[in-house]
Amino acid sequence: MAAGATAAFGSLLSAQSLAQAESRRHSLTELRSHWRSRLRRAPAAPSVAIIGAGIAGLVAAYELRRQGLQPIVFEATGRPGGRIETLRADSWIQEQGESQYCRFQRDRDLYFNSGPARISQGHSRVLHYCRELSVELELIINENKAGYFRVAALAQRGPLRLRQFQASLRGGIAELLAKNLAAGSSQGVIPPAEIPGVLALLAQFGDLGSDLRFTGSSRGGVSEGSDPMHPATPLSPLELRELARMDFFSQYKLHLGEYLDQQASMMQPRHGMDHISQALYQQVADRVLLNCPVTALERRGTGALVRFTRNGQAAAMPFDRVIVATSPLLASRWGRDFSPGVRTALLSHQMSRPAKVAFQSERFWETRDGIYGGVSYTDEDITMLWYPSHAVGSAQGILVGAYHVGAFPGDRFGDLPAAERIRLAQEQGEKIHPGYRRMVSAGISRSWSRAAYFEGGWSMSEPSSLLQQPDGPFLFAGDYLSHMSGWMEGAIASAHGALSQL
Numbered sequence: 001m002a003a004g005a006t007a008a009f010g011s012l013l014s015a016q017s018l019a020q021a022e023s024r025r026h027s028l029t030e031l032r033s034h035w036r037s038r039l040r041r042a043p044a045a046p047s048v049a050i051i052g053a054g055i056a057g058l059v060a061a062y063e064l065r066r067q068g069l070q071p072i073v074f075e076a077t078g079r080p081g082g083r084i085e086t087l088r089a090d091s092w093i094q095e096q097g098e099s100q101y102c103r104f105q106r107d108r109d110l111y112f113n114s115g116p117a118r119i120s121q122g123h124s125r126v127l128h129y130c131r132e133l134s135v136e137l138e139l140i141i142n143e144n145k146a147g148y149f150r151v152a153a154l155a156q157r158g159p160l161r162l163r164q165f166q167a168s169l170r171g172g173i174a175e176l177l178a179k180n181l182a183a184g185s186s187q188g189v190i191p192p193a194e195i196p197g198v199l200a201l202l203a204q205f206g207d208l209g210s211d212l213r214f215t216g217s218s219r220g221g222v223s224e225g226s227d228p229m230h231p232a233t234p235l236s237p238l239e240l241r242e243l244a245r246m247d248f249f250s251q252y253k254l255h256l257g258e259y260l261d262q263q264a265s266m267m268q269p270r271h272g273m274d275h276i277s278q279a280l281y282q283q284v285a286d287r288v289l290l291n292c293p294v295t296a297l298e299r300r301g302t303g304a305l306v307r308f309t310r311n312g313q314a315a316a317m318p319f320d321r322v323i324v325a326t327s328p329l330l331a332s333r334w335g336r337d338f339s340p341g342v343r344t345a346l347l348s349h350q351m352s353r354p355a356k357v358a359f360q361s362e363r364f365w366e367t368r369d370g371i372y373g374g375v376s377y378t379d380e381d382i383t384m385l386w387y388p389s390h391a392v393g394s395a396q397g398i399l400v401g402a403y404h405v406g407a408f409p410g411d412r413f414g415d416l417p418a419a420e421r422i423r424l425a426q427e428q429g430e431k432i433h434p435g436y437r438r439m440v441s442a443g444i445s446r447s448w449s450r451a452a453y454f455e456g457g458w459s460m461s462e463p464s465s466l467l468q469q470p471d472g473p474f475l476f477a478g479d480y481l482s483h484m485s486g487w488m489e490g491a492i493a494s495a496h497g498a499l500s501q502l
């Protein structure tokens, strides 16, 4: 135990100025040289435990190792990666005593990212580690106007394509505004001389006719059977009043691609998201203790004692510093020596309850529906169907048959047993793609609120600045500490933050 070293570390920079320095340092190269110079100035290298081998814990271990330290990572489950989980042929998952075996065919393209599935082009930290560790990336289609939106209020018209909603919405809004402007009711917002310019803009925006009416647009789709040798007939638009009655703006339905983190281009690692966690794990595997749940953290002088179980035996090890990189609620249970404010802050996090279902299937969405990647939406429990963007044109694919984000009060899909979630996914998918039940097979489902050592998807609470500071020997890492909860980028940023305060 290097108590002196700990004290010297703490005195180098105040927590406040460290946090500021961290946010100023955009490049990992600068961060690394900052960590190096702090470590050089310490009288002895600290011993460090990391609790949790999710991406936050793995990044912390990888970076400490690069600095010449030998941290120990305690991981409760039998695999690294945490919420980064990719299921493929022969995978097993457990949830509250229920076991599921993945019956997909053995094929590198047939996998299911049951946790994270997409990387934004703005997530520079994730992309940095992919580049550094040679994780091959490919584009993923997040949004596709050819996808369906099946809404109960319009069920008699069948599932309609997203493009029809989007074009109708733009057209309806543009017409309403244009008519009011043309009638002189700009309410002084637009000077009269500029009104013709704004009307021209609205006509383009909504694809209005010269009479400023919206009567439909090929942007929203054309009638079936149109052939290129004849003019196509645009589908009749949906009325603005009709659109306003539907709930298509909650749960990302029509505007997913507008969010900063969801805008094209998005990426995914080839052959599964776990290529990221595996690449990190390969760098630190000899420092990771799998199947070693931590049961208690106690203060010992200026350091801490980590209590854990290994092969059913209780054990304990002392460390100078402990980086706690698990869910906040779990940490609050065994962190009995955290200060009261820290425990309260950990307990205050409200977690989402997401669940996904996946099926293997022939690629009927490509051959029958002309959908290549992207999402279809429904206002039922399954919320969305997500079509694979990779291996386009091959015979089989893995279709995400439900992605229920579980972020709204009353969302209970994730609380159902897996077999019931799969049954509902078949039933509700059938309403979007007739014949679905017969075409999909090998259903498997992950609910993150029912998974041991997670008990939820991501935090929906504001990050607490208290948890971004050390609590004696304890530091915290995890996406819930960042303003990007629910993103690997936030988890990595939090790990960097913890290292800056070690």
Ligand SMILES: Cc1cc2nc3c(=O)[nH]c(=O)nc-3n(C[C@H](O)[C@H](O)[C@H](O)COP(=O)(O)OP(=O)(O)OC[C@H]3O[C@@H](n4cnc5c(N)ncnc54)[C@H](O)[C@@H]3O)c2cc1C
Binding pocket: 051, 052, 053, 054, 055, 056, 057, 074, 075, 076, 077, 080, 081, 082, 083, 084, 114, 115, 116, 117, 118, 119, 292, 293, 294, 295, 325, 326, 327, 330, 354, 355, 356, 448, 453, 454, 456, 457, 458, 477, 478, 479, 480, 485, 486, 487, 488, 489, 490, 491
């Ligand atoms: C359904 C879903 C979809 C998502 N989609 C995306 C996406 O598309 N893109 C994206 O970037 N992010 C996405 N995310 C978020 C992303 O998964 C997380 O931000 C990130 O993986 C969190 O990493 P972490 O290391 O902070 O935590 P975790 O991955 O939760 O790791 C914590 C680790 O601690 C371990 N642990 C728990 N208790 C103990 C104990 N007592 N002892 C030892 N170990 C313990 C756990 O087993 C786990 O391995 C999604 C998450 C979910 C659930």
